[in-house]
Amino acid sequence: MKNKLKRAVSYAVDSLGHVPQDVTLVPEDFVTRGISEADLEGNMRPPVSYWSDAWRRFKKNPLAVAALVVLGLFVVLVIFAPMTSGHDAYLMDSLVTNQEPSGSYWFGTDALGRDLWTRVWVGARVSLIVAIACAMVQIIVGSICGAAMAYFGGIVDEVLMRIIEVVSSVPSLLISLLIMMVAGNNMGALLLAMCITSWMDTARQVRGLVKGLRESDYVAAAQCLGASPMTIIVRHLIPNTLSILLLDLFMSIPTYIFSEASLSFLGMGLKAPEISLGTLISDGQAMLQIYPFQLFYPALVLCLIVLAFNLFGDGLRDALDPRMRK
């Protein structure tokens, strides 16, 4: 320690009291005074990134963790369960119509003798894929439009804002129904019908956030360094809104599962031979008085998936909200 200091001093001033011009400093020239470096290490809070911090808080919420586990279970089920029963989802068998649940047909069979266990999981798979696809479209389109609105302002903002105002002045169910009427009952039309109104909320939210962020210094710095608008949006603005978008994504998935089921139930969603939870519930309702189990299983799976998503979403919101940080 003393030697180090001596060396430093000898470099700093020569015998005549002048500071030499050709000093080369090495890390060893710098010493911490008053406190040993070992102490310093111990007193510092280990650096925690935002995401690991959020994960730590999420783990403390038993309900949310349970919901996450259940969701994982459902993912496994919709992928593998249809293969386990040995029955095909579309194969009709007139000998086994309307069977009660049994060892061979775990959820029973429907009016055309198709295995409900397989159909429920295939349907849940379709519903989940539709819901996740819609949520992704909502987030991606919404955040790009919202960021562009806030960033460019002026005419872009004005035009998109007017479009949003007009579309949101009509109940979204009406718009979905009209689109299904024009485009017919197919998957593409369903995606369009469900996404056409939802991206706007995300866009509005992102617009507000980005308007605040745009004034921040690091964006000004990036502009000075010559970054293109696209680079700034993708590199700076979107990452900063990510936690809100992530939350939006998980909160909107159950809504889409609802909408798909409801539209299919009204006869304006997917139609046979396509299977989804909505079409299964709709089929089940026809047999409700005689064979209630045909409605019960798809409805139960629907509710469990939605419940798990809602609980997970609630936990996620608490975990991601920096105001909850202690």
Add this chain to the structure above:
Amino acid sequence: MVKYALKRFATMIVMLFIVATATFFMLAAVPGDALTERTARLPEDVAARVYARYGLDKPAPERYVITMRGLVVGDFGESIVFPGQTVQSVIAEKGPISLRLGFQQVILGVGIGLILGVIATVRKNTWVDYGIIAFSILMVSVPTLVFGLLLQQVFAGTLGWFPVIGWPSGDELMFGGWEYTVLPTLAGSFGYMAMYARLLKASMSDVLGQDYILAAEARGLSKGQIVRRHMIRNAAIPIVTKLPMTIAMCLTGSFYIETIFAIPGLGRYYIQAISGRDVTMVMGFTVVIAAMYMVVIFLTDILYHVVDPRIQLAGKTSR
């Protein structure tokens, strides 16, 4: 205030015009119409006359002008599927049914929801509170659709307490015939109960931490007085402003309930009109529903200002 209202009203007319135009051209793009099937076996000249009867022989731009002119004077045209029916006659006939269903849903749902919200706040962190929260999360996760079917199966099917489908008519249209209305009303209102219970609890919890509550306690007010005089009044703002939106939601939310319980209301008619490709009726109803919806949003904005004068009306402040 008046200037703002007038400005908003003018915007509303323009928006309605845009919505009507968009709806018209979307409907013009629908492949096939209700008449295709009806005229399939008719001789060509008769078929042509049927088309002419509904004005469908003209090209789309010309029909557009006729339709828009009709909208301005309040003539929405005649149903293609049910001859003689017009939008007005259907609203006069089915409107009261949907109105009663919606009214009962809102009264029951919001009423019980608010009571649950107050109880959950007063008994905070007890099993009563947890029970109410669990109930509302559960209720939000069970779609109206499934819940309606469940009620129908259990109380109308298995137990046989209520009729499975139907709706009072004649003298009992607006009052009476309760056994028909219980299940549909319940099915629709549970969602609102859950929503309002959560909403009120959140806003009351905010109020709970305020200084004036502490001051009221210090002055020796009883708990009931504090809840009634201070908490509910100050927590009411989000509730009051949410109400119009709930009424608007009722408008489309009832589509499912009317379908499940076979209630001959507007929602069910709209769905039937859409499946039957009844273009004129769909056009008319879309414009009417959109107009109602816009009025409700407009009222919400005004209400915000009336309830809490601190909130500036949109458009007054610089954005």
